[in-house]
Amino acid sequence: MASIFLLQRTQFIPAPLEQVWDFFSNPGNLAKITPAYMKFRVTSPPDERKVYPGQVITYTVCPLAGISLEWMTEITHVQNGDYFVDEQRVGPYRLWHHQHHFREVPGGVEMTDTVHYRLPLGWLGRLAHTLFVKRQLENIFAYRLRVVQELFG
Template sequence: MPTIILRTSINAPIGHCFDLSRSIDLHLQSMKSSEEKAIAGKNSGLIDLDESVTWSARHFGISFEMTNKISKLEYPTFFIDEMIKGPFKKLHHQHQFTIIDAQTEMTDVFEFQAPFGLLGWLAEKIFLKNYMLKLIEKRNKMIKFQAEITY
């Protein structure tokens, strides 16, 4: 199963970064290029423990819907969102926050598995892992920018 680990240093307090990473509104801003919308569940503000959101988005020219739930949350250091319904066989995203030299280090540990057996495995290897990395990088740039200008 592919795993993406991405670290982002942010010059802002840990709680501020934690909250921005749970912001449905900021997530939507960062995913405008894929026409992402929150269509059910928590659809604005900060998502919290045991809350879910259903996203509608367009990737590879295909419309998708995916429901994610916050399954663990320890303010301001850790939360997990997991896909409970959607296009992947599995999607598990850990968000970790630590203070390093007066900055917040935001670490994403993103694990996913495509459906369709061998075809899914090939898609993961050929393009899907890189595509998912680019999406997380785009989201993190938006969080970093927003955190640093509003602090």
């Protein structure tokens, strides 16, 4: 039986919604909030537009032992200032569905990331999840939380 895993994180950001949306809806900022050891690099042509439905973004990433992987996501849904969704088209996961939600609250923005994901390889994928994938994703999102706090105060 294949398992679909869930990772959900909520963070308060003490900044105006427009400023937060401008930062997170710009794919060029992804590398800024990804740990350096991942060697994350956007490889699609520079695009100064905000995320839009149908946008394809390509990357390289080294999630394990310096092994470089190609990753392609598509922005499937966007409600400006409210949310956007990216879904993996090519990459290390069998399923990757990442929702980014933004809600204006007193003093700033509440940002919630909801990721549903599934690993390939059946029981081997579930074992890899237990041994390192879950912890690695939690560490990546903890890193993002710290960097966002530094960037926005």
